[in-house]
Amino acid sequence: MTGAAMRAVRVFAFNDRSKVAVCDLPTPTPQPGEVLVEVKAAPVNYVDLVTMRGEYQFKPELPYTPGKGPVGVVAAVGPDVDRVTIGDRVLAMAEYGGYAEYCLAPAAQTYRLPDEVGFFDAADMSLAYDTAWMALIDRARLQAGDRVLVLGATGAVGRAAVQLARALGAGQVVVGVSSADRFPELRRLGADDYVEVAGDRLRDTIRDRVLEVTGGHGADVVVDMLGGDVFDGAVRAVAWRGRLVVVGFATGRIPTLKMNYPLLKNIEISGLQISDYRKRLPERLDECFTNVFELAKRGALTFQPAEAFPLDEWHRGLEALESRSARGRVLLVP
Incomplete structure (x- = not known):
């Protein structure tokens, strides 16, 4: 499956949406310490807008695929990964790459979802909770x-x-x-x-x-x-x-x-x-998501309804967030 074509949003220039397009790319192969996730939903975050404008404190190398914190199913794992297994439903706190059909994420920043938490609710959690x-x-x-x-x-x-x-x-x-x-x-x-x-x-x-x-x-x-x-x-x-x-x-x-x-x-x-916490104190994030998932399982959290857009309509998702017209968490769904 890895190596086959996948579709992804690619940014070729900062602050110019005419230079953003959905492209065909080879599906990546996870290396040691990595997980490949089949993306089911990717939240559209304010930080994505700032990064695409080139105004975030960390600038990715162009071209790149935006999208922090997608949710989905583990499709493949690197040779040394035992934290999750193929078929697990996960929240993957990748820095980039979520606006795609598949996304690589560090295994240490990938969290197995409880049965009680659906993909759209998990996407609402991402980068917020x-x-x-x-x-x-x-x-x-x-x-x-x-x-x-x-x-x-x-x-x-x-x-x-x-x-x-x-x-x-x-x-x-x-x-x-x-x-x-x-x-x-x-x-x-x-x-x-x-x-x-x-x-x-x-x-x-x-x-x-x-x-x-x-x-x-x-x-x-x-x-x-x-x-x-x-x-x-x-x-x-x-x-x-x-x-x-x-x-x-x-x-x-x-x-x-x-x-x-x-x-x-x-x-x-x-x-x-x-x-920085994900990189420097991953064990603190483990504690965080354990606590948040437990609250979700107990019904103590109310998640936003999703306003979902197909990957091809990434621009509408960005506009809904930017204009504050959305009445729910804006998601892209491959």
Whole structure:
């Protein structure tokens, strides 16, 4: 089977979608430490858009096939691989290659799926639940009873963070939304209250609202996917000895911080780049997915409906994510 032709999305130039096409390629053969996955679904991630524009901190060598974290069935394994076997249903946290019929992934970053988790639900997990878990548990050291503020809560990582915070013992979950009409969907996932993160004077309004809904306490944990003016307000809303985790800058501006804030309030500001964990601490990711899969098996997590596009319609999938018109996790299905 390896060596036969497969179809894959190929990027031949950055920031030019006219230079992206579905091509026929030889199906790769897994080398030692690798797994070949027959892809059943690949999530379309914001980081895929940034990488295709050439704006991500790590640039792949051109041409390349985008797509992080596909799900599928193990089709072949390298000669030394015993972590998974042919026929296993898996989530494969490959850095690239998911927008294809077959994808190579490191065996150490391939996770066998429980029977209770279907392919589309697993694709919803991909790059969202691992990022949220690491932000809450590893970086922020979530404690039972903590008041948690999730900024960018309607996105994939945000939705995951809301549910994981609730399932893992947070005392209160507050979400940042662009408008109040986005709150009901997050309340169903476990959110208790909201703060609006659109408008003027966010430096003051976010702080004031968080203090209001937490009874003056502030947020013990902040998970921030937005950056910009939202970060400026959120850092003022952190409670004494609180922890703010920077996950991204979806608003576009990378904020700066006067370091008297951490000093005077004894707070911590840290960052999370999930790919490094897969390379440097794979055992921590094993712990993460074991925990997330167990919560899924218990029915403690609610996954988004899929908005699936055929591989040939990759451009529609990107546009649905980019325009924020999708009302579910955008997937490509070979």
